[in-house]
Amino acid sequence: MHKAWKTDPAKSLKAGPGFTLADVDPASTPGFKGDKKTGEEVLAADAADLAELQQRLYARGVEGDERRVLLILQGMDTAGKDGIVRHVIGATHPEGVHLKSFKAPTAWERRHDFLWRVARQVPAPGMLGVFNRSHYEDVLIQRVHQMARPEEIERRYGAINDFEAGLADRGISVLKVMLHISPEEQKKRLQERLDRPDKYWKYNPGDVTERGFWKEYQEAYQIAIERTSTDAAPWYVVPADKKWFARIAVQRLLDGVLEGFDLKWPLPSFDLAAERKRLKKS
């Protein structure tokens, strides 16, 4: 862990019992001693570590280790989910990444249980899975806009916990991250999308409409975190008004999970001396 980290985000950002979202300052940088410049240095310096850990995970997966990681990214529009994918995940080997961005469900997907399309995207052994949005939309936007009956929303929290406990049992470490921004910061970021021709395509008029439901979304997040931050799959709430902080925090959380795996390079699955002879003669 880089020395600028004074407390591991795995501790300081974890949503444990009694967690209150409203108490988290989106502009804070808990556990980190340093400014943007330090943060950018940490991001670059730790990128190589993450890439190496991921290669070890992948190599072990090839050799039969069942373990893998699933990073779930949630947050309000413009919270920085794509930036995490680009700047944190993008520094690893594409071959070992299983990335899935969940959009509004299609007509076909809506004919199945809400977890159906998600279960199909669970990463294979050795992979670093990333969900850009996820089944949590089914208890967030769907709750805010009452797109499902209240009893169905209620059912989903339990279904999610059962599903994620099943993942954990099969060696899948689930890392759930909420990127937490303020409405003021969101306004700035949306404004930027309206000011820069290279960002128009990211702008969606619906995002402004959704701003009108800020309070309801925060409530929905609070409830979702309370109900689904389990030992098997805890939530981490990452202050995200400072993009640089959010990126190094997620990088550090991923590094922490992978370090916990104690990933040795696999031993040869063949006779090393015999193969050296065969190659020499070939």
Add this chain to the structure above:
Amino acid sequence: MHKAWKTDPAKSLKAGPGFTLADVDPASTPGFKGDKKTGEEVLAADAADLAELQQRLYARGVEGDERRVLLILQGMDTAGKDGIVRHVIGATHPEGVHLKSFKAPTAWERRHDFLWRVARQVPAPGMLGVFNRSHYEDVLIQRVHQMARPEEIERRYGAINDFEAGLADRGISVLKVMLHISPEEQKKRLQERLDRPDKYWKYNPGDVTERGFWKEYQEAYQIAIERTSTDAAPWYVVPADKKWFARIAVQRLLDGVLEGFDLKWPLPSFDLAAERKRLKKS
């Protein structure tokens, strides 16, 4: 195009009429004036260009442009396919990449036509698709080891041309790259996998067995290139004994295709002035 390029690889590496694989020196660096150090500078400098072009492609895809790119990577074992994925594709935004590595077909896949599993992996509009191996294995390894009847192998060349012409018609630019290495270079790379504990997992005893069929593979490549290097989907043969050269050559080929698209950022699909007002009030 970086000034160290004296001839565009799109010209110098293209397998046109009368192409002979045996005439290509795997250690050469056609069209490029510079050494490894220059090559590494070019790779780093052009990475940002490729990333920007890919973002434009992706943005246009979101707005309805049908165009996309499909890079097909072929080559003998250790030719450097994974390195291209890591160092060239890895510099772009993961969200815009559709990467598929084709392994030996499963029992289920073998019950379908050889193009079935490939057609399912064609990239969506706006995406940069990458096939690490491909349907060409069905006329390479399958030809060398007579895993299909000769008439079936014969049929496949035409089927591939029809399939790829259909892709081109739908706005998919197919870029087919053979990474061409020498048997001596392969031996060195395999030796490295036997010498370094962090590379054992990449070693496969079958690779040494396949070395015994080097001549047959070169013949199979020659025939495949002759039969399937079409105007719609030409082959490029990239000398790959020098990894740095292969990487900048593929990077340059990709850049060239995307530059040919003349990718302007999409115009806003909404009323810019109205949205600015709405955001201000929100």
